[in-house]
Amino acid sequence: MNVARPRGTYCLKAAARCAPLVAAAGFAMATPLPTPPCGTPPVPAYASLGAQPAISILRGEELDTSVWRPSSCTGWPAASRSRVVVALAGLARVADGPETLLTRAGAVSTLRTVRYWSTTDKKWRPLFLDAAALAGPAEAGRRRDDFRPSELQAGRTFYYWVDDSRSGPMVYRVRVLERSPHRVALAEENVSPVRAFGLTVFQPAALQTVVFAQRQADEIWGLYILVRIDRQASSFIASGHEASTANRALALFRHLAGVPTDAEPPAVR
Template sequence: MNVARPRGSYCLKAAARCAPLAAAAGFAVATPLPTPPCGTPPVPAYASLGVQPAMAILGAEELDASVWRPSSCTGWPAASRSRVVVAVAGLVHVAGGPETLLARAGAVSTLRSMRYWSTTDKTWRPLFLDAAALAGPAGGGDRRGDFRPSELQAGRTLYFWVRDSRSGPLVYRMRVLEHSPQRMALAEENVSPVRAFGLTLFQPAALQTVVFAQRQTNDVWGLYILARIDRQASSFIASGHEASTANRALALFRYLAGVPTDAEPTAVR
């Protein structure tokens, strides 16, 4: 029997462990097509409180086979073609409502505390060595204090700078798509190109993430993160970024949820 390679995996408690188990049992692994919570139930569905969030991890072949296109609520062009798409979804406890989530999203300087599992180094690494909010879209010279929740109003566009532990200095754009007592949505994308070894690996807007948070009951929120790498990325990085994207997306989920980012299990080992 031919068994589909578990390139993407999905599970409510331990996404990284489900696909190998299914493959060992002789079942093909079907990765659900990510659908953010924009008028319809999210796919994957929110995992329960206190467990590993649900995940969907898709590479270029799966995306082409399914003709996946981003939902309009992401703000991404419908014609976008992606090399990698990762979705992370779970229920989280957030005391203080949307202001708490906005405070965490706006506290750019604390991004230095985020850690993710490096499948290359087989260890936990800092995601960013340094980070700061910016007064405008220029380089890293016009730093300012962290963004306050009151600044993250719907329609606002803000900028921040990071020193990525892999890619070096980068400027990102943050757009507030929605902000209400019941729901918020933030979109981020790189403004700077990502270069290495004299090559441009990622053009501006090639690395995109959208975060959706929707109140479920009282202090319980559904947190959904959708991350993608555009197909226009250099062929130099044609493979191997599913794992990195998944582990980075899981670190962001945990950071916004207010839990340790370097907790087991990882998304992909």
């Protein structure tokens, strides 16, 4: 599968500029280790309704020092080693609960409207230039209509295609880990490798995200998003990718929460 090279010089700039931005934002080395809401309270804890979600950003050396291992409910192997891990946790008002959340998650075509803060360009920009649900895993496969909530049943797997505004065309796989009236869990990872400057910077499954949505009271849901960049990713490109990962994760959180994705402030300026 041919994947377009990242547009512009984003990857080079990110490595040089994102790391000091994270430090300047005040993310300390003592950041608590991310723990999803799987039988225990989440870490970080959910931020208040209407507030910016709580955010934890950890790099490989912090994760290694603390011997962090992903919770089994993520579906990630316990031996997984990560270059970057980002966790967001907050509350959102969601009418009709799982139906609304799965409608938003399955509406792949609307991803082209999602915006995130680019620390490279210093402005809000589209996350994806285009996006479409796929009938199968191949990038050249037949596009189809958005996934319906009735299709997103526990144990099923789906694929979608995006034209990432930085990395070009990519295919993602989505697995429905859990679905009940009180809890939804979705896991996604890249199927396509990402190449830049003649190198494969992200192997398949190097970019992984798990979303947990759990009912707290009536229409109030806790949203917890855990994102990781695997250690197999190129250290030259992935180093300093914390700011971009955090801002993209916040865009996803807002998309699922049904709030403007380009609302101030971003996760990392």
